[in-house]
Structures are given as C-alpha cells and as structure tokens.
Amino acid sequence: MTAVSDMNTPRQTLNVGFRPDGLATRLRRRYFRTPANALISLLGMAALLYLAYHALDWAVLKAVWSSPDGTSAVCRDIAGACWAVIQQRWRIIIFGLFPYDEQWRSMLACVVMVVTIVLSCLPWFWKPLRLSILWCAGFIIFYVLMRGGLFGMRAVMPADWGGLTLTVFLYAAGVLIGMPMAIAMALLRRSEMPLVSRMTGALIDGVRSLPLVTILFTAALIFPFVLPDWLQGDKIWRVIIGFALFFAAYQAEIIRSGIQSIPVGQEEAAKALGLSYWQRTGRIMLPQAFRNALPPTINQLVITFKETSLIVIIGFFDILASGNAAYGTGEWSFAYFEVYIFVALVYFVFVFSLSRYGAYLERRMRFGQH
Amino acid sequence: MSEAAIRITGMNKYYGRFQVLRDINLDVGSGERIVICGPSGSGKSTLIRCINRLEEHQQGRIDVLGTELNDDIGNIDHIRRDVGMVFQHFNLFPHLTVLENCTLAPTLARKIPAEEAEATAMTYLERVRIPEQASKFPGQLSGGQQQRVAIARALCMKPKILLFDEPTSALDPEMIKEVLDVMVELASDGMTMLCVTHEMGFARQVADRVIFMDKGEIVEQGRPAELFDNPKNERTRTFLSQVLSH
Numbered sequence: 001m002t003a004v005s006d007m008n009t010p011r012q013t014l015n016v017g018f019r020p021d022g023l024a025t026r027l028r029r030r031y032f033r034t035p036a037n038a039l040i041s042l043l044g045m046a047a048l049l050y051l052a053y054h055a056l057d058w059a060v061l062k063a064v065w066s067s068p069d070g071t072s073a074v075c076r077d078i079a080g081a082c083w084a085v086i087q088q089r090w091r092i093i094i095f096g097l098f099p100y101d102e103q104w105r106s107m108l109a110c111v112v113m114v115v116t117i118v119l120s121c122l123p124w125f126w127k128p129l130r131l132s133i134l135w136c137a138g139f140i141i142f143y144v145l146m147r148g149g150l151f152g153m154r155a156v157m158p159a160d161w162g163g164l165t166l167t168v169f170l171y172a173a174g175v176l177i178g179m180p181m182a183i184a185m186a187l188l189r190r191s192e193m194p195l196v197s198r199m200t201g202a203l204i205d206g207v208r209s210l211p212l213v214t215i216l217f218t219a220a221l222i223f224p225f226v227l228p229d230w231l232q233g234d235k236i237w238r239v240i241i242g243f244a245l246f247f248a249a250y251q252a253e254i255i256r257s258g259i260q261s262i263p264v265g266q267e268e269a270a271k272a273l274g275l276s277y278w279q280r281t282g283r284i285m286l287p288q289a290f291r292n293a294l295p296p297t298i299n300q301l302v303i304t305f306k307e308t309s310l311i312v313i314i315g316f317f318d319i320l321a322s323g324n325a326a327y328g329t330g331e332w333s334f335a336y337f338e339v340y341i342f343v344a345l346v347y348f349v350f351v352f353s354l355s356r357y358g359a360y361l362e363r364r365m366r367f368g369q370h
Numbered sequence: 371m372s373e374a375a376i377r378i379t380g381m382n383k384y385y386g387r388f389q390v391l392r393d394i395n396l397d398v399g400s401g402e403r404i405v406i407c408g409p410s411g412s413g414k415s416t417l418i419r420c421i422n423r424l425e426e427h428q429q430g431r432i433d434v435l436g437t438e439l440n441d442d443i444g445n446i447d448h449i450r451r452d453v454g455m456v457f458q459h460f461n462l463f464p465h466l467t468v469l470e471n472c473t474l475a476p477t478l479a480r481k482i483p484a485e486e487a488e489a490t491a492m493t494y495l496e497r498v499r500i501p502e503q504a505s506k507f508p509g510q511l512s513g514g515q516q517q518r519v520a521i522a523r524a525l526c527m528k529p530k531i532l533l534f535d536e537p538t539s540a541l542d543p544e545m546i547k548e549v550l551d552v553m554v555e556l557a558s559d560g561m562t563m564l565c566v567t568h569e570m571g572f573a574r575q576v577a578d579r580v581i582f583m584d585k586g587e588i589v590e591q592g593r594p595a596e597l598f599d600n601p602k603n604e605r606t607r608t609f610l611s612q613v614l615s616h
Contacts, residue, residue, distance in 0.1 A: 269461035273475035274451030
C-alpha cells in the first residue's frame with residue numbers, strides 16, 4: 001500500500017504555459033469591447049446601482065431596528081423597514097405556540113436537529129452504523145426536549161410545537177423516513193416479479209397523482225376514522241408518514257432513473273464476481289444510482305423543504321404560519337412585508353446551503369466517474 | 371487433463387423464437403485452455419455467458435465444477451465465485467478505486483479479511499504490472515490498463531475457471547499486446563481458460579483446443595495447428611481466410 005501513495009495526480013499539467021488575464025483585462029473585454037457595448041454596460045450598472053440604493057435605503061438607512069417600549073409606535077412615521085417587528089416577535093416566528101417559558105427547549109431541540117443534519121452531511125458519518133446512531137440520538141434528544149414530561153420538564157403536546165423548530169423536524173423526519181421508502185419503492189418497481197413491480201408502480205403513480213394537501217389532510221383527519229386506535233399515533237406522526245410517502249413517491253422515480261442510467265455491464269460484472277443481490281444493490285447499483293441522480297435528488301430535497309409550509313392547512317404552525325401569526329395581532333399588521341422577508345431569509349439560508357452542499361458533492365464525486 | 375471442469379450436453383438457447391445456440395456439446399477439462407472463434411453473431415459470447423449463467427439456457431444441461439446450473443440462486447452465486455469473467459468493455463466499478471475493485475468481491479462474497487484481500491489484490495496487480503495505479507479510479511486509466519485491472523479483479527477471487535469475452539476487442543491496437551501478454555502468462559499457470567477472441571496468434575500460442583462456431587453451432591474443433599492449417603469445414607475455411615488475410 002505504501003508504494004502507491006506517491007502517485008502523481010492527473011490533469012495537473014493542464015495549465016502549463018497558460019497565464020490567465022488580470023481582472024482589468026477581463027472586465028474590459030467582457031463589458032467595454034465596443035462603444036455600444038460600453039454604453040449598455042454603463043446604463044445597466046447605473047440601473048442596478050439605483051435599485052440597490054433604494055433597497056439599501058429602505059432596508060438599512062431608514063429602517064427602525066427595535067422598539068424600546070415594545071409597541072409598534074416607533075414605526076408609525078418612518079419611510080424605511082420596521083425591523084422592530086422581528087425584534088419584538090421573533091420568538092413566535094421561530095417557536096410558534098410553544099409555551100413562552102419553555103422556549104429554550106424548542107431552541108435547543110432546533111439546534112440539535114440542525115446539527116444532526118449538518119453532521120450527517122460530513123463524509124465521516126457515511127457509515128450505516130454511524131448514521132443510525134447519529135439520527136437515533138438526534139431524534140431522541142429532540143423528542144425528549146420538545147415533548148417533555150421527563151426530567152421535570154413540563155409536557156408539551158405536538159399540537160403546540162411550531163415555528164422553525166417544527167419545520168426543521170418535519171423536514172428531517174419526512175426525508176429520513178421517506179428516503180428508505182424511496183429506495184425500497186425504486187427497487188420493488190424494478191422487480192422481476194410482475195405483480196410486485198406493477199403494484200409498486202401503481203402506488204408511486206397513485207401518490208404522485210394526488211396533491212400533497214390531500215395526502216396531509218387524509219393523514220391528519222381521515223385516518224383516525226379508518227385506523228384502529230393503537231395504529232393511529234399522534235397526528236404529527238401521521239402527518240410525517242404522509243409527508244414521507246409523498247417525498248418517497250417522487251424520490252423513488254429519481255433513484256430508478258439513476259439505476260437505469262448505469263450500464264448493464266456493471267450489474268453483470270457484479271454478478272460474475274458472485275456478489276449476491278443485496279451486495280450488488282448496496283455496493284454497486286445504489287452508490288452509482290445516487291451519483292447519477294444527485295442533481296434531481298438535491299432538487300427534490302429543496303422542493304420538499306419548501307413544501308413543509310403546507311402543513312398549516314391541518315393546523316400546524318410551521319415557520320411561515322407562525323410568521324403570519326407574528327404580524328397578525330393587529331398592532332403589527334402593517335409590518336407583514338418585513339416578517340415575510342425575515343421568513344424568506346430563513347428559508348434561503350437552509351435551501352441555499354443545501355444547494356451548495358449538492359454542488360460540493362458533485363465535485364467530490366466527479367473524480368470517481370468516467 | 372483430469373475430470374471435466376465444464377460439461378455441456380445437448381444445450382439449446384433461444385431468444386424468444388430465435389435459436390441462438392444449437393445442440394451444444396462441450397467438455398472442458400480442468401486446466402484446459404480453449405479459444406472460441408467465429409463470425410459475429412455466431413453465439414460465442416452467449417455460450418460463455420451461459421457458463422456463469424449471465425444467460426439462461428432453455429434445453430440441455432450445463433455442469434460447472436460438478437454442479438448443474440439451474441434456477442437455484444444460492445447455487446449460482448456459489449459457482450460464480452469460482453468462475454471469473456473478463457468483459458469486452460472491462461466493466462470496472464467507476465465509483466471504486468482500482469484496489470477497491472479488486473477487494474470488494476473477496477471481502478463480501480468470500481468473507482476474506484480486508485488486509486488479506488488487499489495483500490492478495492496487490493499481488494495480482496503486480497502480476498498484471500499495474501500496482502502503482504492501485505489508488506486511482508478506473509476512469510483515470512487507459513483501456514489496456516483497465517482491462518488488466520479487470521483481469522486482476524477476476525483473479526482476486528482465486529477462480530478455478532476464467533472466461534474471457536473478447537477481452538481485446540475494445541482496445542486500441544497498441545494496447546492489445548499488454549493485455550495478451552498477461553493472458554499468455556496466465557495460460558502458462560494452468561488456469562482453466564475459455565477465451566472468445568479474434569486474436570489468432572494468441573490462439574496458436576496458448577490454446578489446447580480451438581473451437582469454431584457459426585450460426586449458434588460448434589462447427590469444428592481441434593488443436594490450433596490442425597484447425598488453422600487444415601480446416602475441414604468449408605465455413606471454417608471461409609472464416610479463417612477472412613480473418614487471416616490481413
């Protein structure tokens with residue numbers, strides 16, 4: 001093994017003899033090549049600066065950042081943004097209806113969940129055992145913190161969970177339950193037994209034909225009538241299962257497309273080596289399928305994060321619904337724009353991080369491809 | 371040549387209604403080196419792919435290393451571990467390094483400890499003269515190098531039989547020799563080999579027996595010297611004149 005460590009890395013000699021241009025040269029070439037070109041560039045820049053100034057003026061220069069007396073009076077006669085609404089009401093946005101005195105628990109639980117998500121993005125955790133331990137620990141800590149009733153913590157029912165904490169929990173639980181479901185559905189749909197593959201196909205197509213709202217509605221309100229008591233569980237779990245199922249139906253097709261783009265020779269080579277079905281699937285097919293399907297998978301994960309906001313229709317206060325509640329008290333009702341910008345910013349932080357992580361994964365995996 | 375490593379009797383294979391293999395009878399002795407040649411579409415590849423059951427036959431019987439190939443799946447994986455295969459398009463696993471390509475099946479299917487599997491893999495990578503590439507990915511290697519890795523990967527399972535399915539057909543001319551050299555060396559080790567190839571020089575040099583196939587049948591077989599210099603069948607003669615004329 002030591003003999004191989006001093007190998008030269010490939011593609012390293014590519015840029016010999018080529019010196020990239022300086023910034024000034026590149027700017028001149030791209031934006032000021034001809035007089036007309038220069039004119040358009042200047043006009044464009046002027047327009048951008050004008051807009052940027054107005055946005056800055058509203059959002060920063062003329063903005064009010066806090067309300068010392070706790071009322072909306074400070075924002076009465078201003079031309080800028082009233083960020084005081086965030087300063088006053090951020091707890092509702094982030095924690096929803098969670099009891100005020102216990103909100104440190106919700107905060108901690110949210111941090112635990114985010115840390116769990118971030119840790120499982122690190123390659124070191126990509127071992128089945130490590131991932132399972134991480135997620136079990138993450139969910140148990142989250143659940144104990146939120147649900148309470150232990151260690152002298154007051155019990156808080158899931159119906160009172162809300163805000164960012166609820167959004168992150170719903171997302172993490174939905175994806176974590178949905179991903180194995182998706183893998184199972186993708187594999188079953190490729191089964192050689194016609195009955196199995198057709199039934200899975202019907203399930204996937206069936207779920208995909210329904211709006212998410214319908215599925216959540218069914219899970220929350222109709223299943224209690226249909227299922228025996230011991231199978232019902234709490235509403236939040238029924239909703240998470242419904243959410244996971246919806247995610248899984250789409251993700252299953254993404255994984256299947258990833259499997260189908262693997263050359264036939266890969267499975268043949270694995271068979272010829274005497275690997276069993278599960279060894280072939282786990283070590284040859286799925287790793288390659290996920291690489292092939294990485295861009296649409298990230299896409300689906302991004303969409304799913306934003307779809308969590310739909311649980312408001314069955315009475316859960318996710319971050320967007322909590323935002324509505326935060327300005328909806330009458331006193332702050334004029335400041336809805338600021339609240340929405342704040343909520344949008346939170347979404348942006350999560351989704352943009354996810355996109356960047358996807359780009360990192362693509363770079364990382366490119367090496368091991370043809 | 372002791373007992374038969376492979377025994378095929380009265381085997382027929384169809385794709386739907388189309389018959390690809392007709393009444394194949396073939397005994398391969400342990401340690402025997404066989405080259406199968408014939409025009410494209412003659413069923414050569416299909417024949418050797420039936421031996422590790424990448425293709426299923428419909429009639430007749432195939433025995434490999436004393437076990438009949440049938441629908442018993444556990445049976446099949448067991449036999450495949452003893453029957454290595456090298457493909458025309460290499461089929462290395464692109465997401466694994468060269469070394470991992472070589473250690474995956476021994477550790478998973480044979481339950482060999484990782485360290486031992488790595489040591490074995492390095493031995494075979496040295497034999498195919500490519501140990502310095504062990505930590506690269508297949509996509510970073512040339513075709514000839516990839517095919518040599520594929521041979522090492524097959525050898526790491528310590529198979530009793532090696533099947534070659536046109537191993538040099540997808541290679542650039544200057545890389546054919548490096549792969550053939552490795553195969554010649556293997557042949558001199560007493561490995562049971564079945565090789566589908568158009569490399570007549572290789573066949574002459576190492577084969578105990580050359581089999582000529584056409585239209586799904588074994589048309590003629592014999593020692594390379596006999597078959598090449600004195601073919602009895604008209605179809606063999608036509609084929610050889612086409613292959614050897616350039």
